[in-house]
Amino acid sequence: MRRVLGSVRARAALGATAVVAVALIAAGVSLLLVLRSNLTGQTDLRAEIAAQNVASQVALDVPYHKLHLPDSDENPVQVVTEDGRLRAASDDLDAVTGTATTAVHPVQSEHDDSDDHDDSDDDHGRSDDPPRGKVSHDHAHFSAGTATVDGDTADYRFASVEVTNGSDDTLIVYAGAPLTTEQSAVSTVRGAMLIGLPALLVVVAGVTWLVTRRALRPVEGIRQEMAAITASEDLARRVPEPGSHDEVARLARTTNETLTALEKSVDRQRRFVADASHELRSPIASLRTQLEVGAAHPELLDVDGAVADTVRLQELAADLLLLARLDAGERPGAARIDLGELVREEASRRQTGRVPVTVHAVGGLEVDGSRGQLARxxxxxxxxxxxxxxxGVEVSVRKRDGRLVVEVADDGPGVPPEERERIFERFVRLDDARTRDDGGAGLGLAIARDVAHRHGGTLTVGDGSVFALDLPAPRARDGAGARAGRPGSD
Known part of the structure; x- marks a missing residue:
């Protein structure tokens, strides 16, 4: 169970479901609030219309007991004085809350009785008179409450309208409108959401699970193949690359490129170990033979040969140690070196060699790096x-295109074009070189190129056996830069 919940598919499905759930809940709450607000507004409007209608009758001095009131079920009405006395109310109204008074039986007055006798006069003598009262045109006030009509209690919204009759009495007309429609609609929508939301979330989780499973299927194939490669240690195998152009395909290609580089590195290491063992075997065997002969027959001991084998063994060990340090990523030093002077020093040590060395070096060309490695x-x-x-051999040192170039040329047969990269591989010696070699192991050019790369340069060979060492020019020192930036330091 923990493995399933910890998978990418499970996390993606849970994450998508949570996001959709939050969005749907927020949208549902907003929908319910807007729906309730709109329906409540419509209910308030119906209540206000009913209240205005009754208020208009009161303003015309229609007697309270003759007011034309709407049906109690639709719009229960109360007409209340400023001091809270009920003057008129709907006939079937049994109880009410949320208005100025809970009374449902109007209080009669002498004025009401006199109105019964003056009905004919009002009908004949004052039918054309202007309204005696005044209805307030201010916005109606609304409140929530309940009303019991014919024994049934329900929630209502009440609108209150202030009116003045012909006697300058101020009254307040309360008219209610039921919230049954609003409550029914909100309840229906809420129920639909409570049923639909879980179902929709299940669908979202399922679709996300399936889509993520399909998208991650190549990743599982890559994982299985990598596990098989690890178990078999067969670096020649490759992970499957999907035909898509998405991140998974790029991951597969990068993984295969890494496996290719790793395979080359391992093969290179194996060849290195095998070649090193082979190269070390000869001087060690020769030295052992000479020492054994010397131990048995001192007069036959070849001291010069033993010393030569020892020197060769020492040089080979030094080369192997330097290559190991370079492979480990050892960074060169940051000393400032006069390249021309370094070339002249190395050339002077070889003036007693088989052929002379001629140097053409411009002074003042400096480079940053390790003096020992560059000398090597x-x-x-x-x-x-x-x-x-x-x-003879000719060496030139010059500056070209902002970089320092050392060229070493000889008048030998040259390197065939197809072998110009191979000669920089470790333990590689061409047939001609092998016949003329005096004991080299084929590591010199490999070490030279590795050191050049560590110093940010290159080492190449061109036509006519010309080896070119290209190195970057040194950066300006902080002190020099600071002096150059001071006024008057020209």
Missing amino acids: VIGNLLDNAQRHARA
């Missing part, structure tokens, strides 16, 4: 050139 690069390039040159 230049030394390896010079050693490689001397092994293959016929008569």
